[in-house]
Amino acid sequence: MSKKIKFEYRRKREGKTNYKRRLALLKSRKDRLVIRKTNNYLIAQIVRYEPDGDKVLVSANSKELQKLGWKNSCKNIPASYLTGLILGKKASEKKIKEAIVDLGLQTPIKGSRLYSLIKGVVDSGMSVPASEDVFPPKERLTGSHISDKISKEFETLKNKLAK
Numbered sequence: 001m002s003k004k005i006k007f008e009y010r011r012k013r014e015g016k017t018n019y020k021r022r023l024a025l026l027k028s029r030k031d032r033l034v035i036r037k038t039n040n041y042l043i044a045q046i047v048r049y050e051p052d053g054d055k056v057l058v059s060a061n062s063k064e065l066q067k068l069g070w071k072n073s074c075k076n077i078p079a080s081y082l083t084g085l086i087l088g089k090k091a092s093e094k095k096i097k098e099a100i101v102d103l104g105l106q107t108p109i110k111g112s113r114l115y116s117l118i119k120g121v122v123d124s125g126m127s128v129p130a131s132e133d134v135f136p137p138k139e140r141l142t143g144s145h146i147s148d149k150i151s152k153e154f155e156t157l158k159n160k161l162a163k
Contacts, residue, residue, distance in 0.1 A: 035103055
C-alpha cells in the first residue's frame with residue numbers, strides 16, 4: 001500500500017507566488033501594475049493576463065532615469081516617483097488608462113518607494129485605485145528631505161517628462 005504524496009506548486013513551495021492573491025487580482029479582469037524592487041533599481045510593468053502566459057504591455061526601470069540625466073541613486077523616493085511618471089507616459093502612448101496594483105509578496109508600507117511609484121503613475125494620468133493617505137508627503141517626493149541639489153534635479157527632470 002503506497003501513500004499518496006501531494007506537492008504544492010513549485011513557485012508556492014519556493015515562496016515566490018501567493019496564488020490566492022494572484023487569483024483575486026486576475027478575477028478583476030484589469031491590467032496589473034506590477035512593481036518589483038531589486039537592490040539598486042525599481043522595475044514597473046503593466047501586465048495583462050492571457051491564458052498562455054502574462055503579457056507585458058509597458059515597462060519602465062529606474063535605470064532609465066540615468067539616460068535622462070539623473071545623477072543620484074535610482075532607488076530612493078524621488079527616483080521611484082519619476083519612474084512612475086515614465087511608466088504612466090509610456091502607458092498613455094499605448095492608450096492604457098487603468099490598472100490595479102500587484103505588489104507580489106512585498107510588504108506595503110505607508111510612504112514607501114512602492115507608493116511613491118504609484119503616485120507617479122497616478123500623477124501621469126492613469127487611473128489606479130489607491131488612497132491618498134498612503135502616498136509620501138510632497139517634500140519626500142521632491143527629494144528636499146535629502147538635499148536641495150536633488151530637489152532641483154527632480155524638478156528639472158519632472159518638467160522634462162511632462163512635455
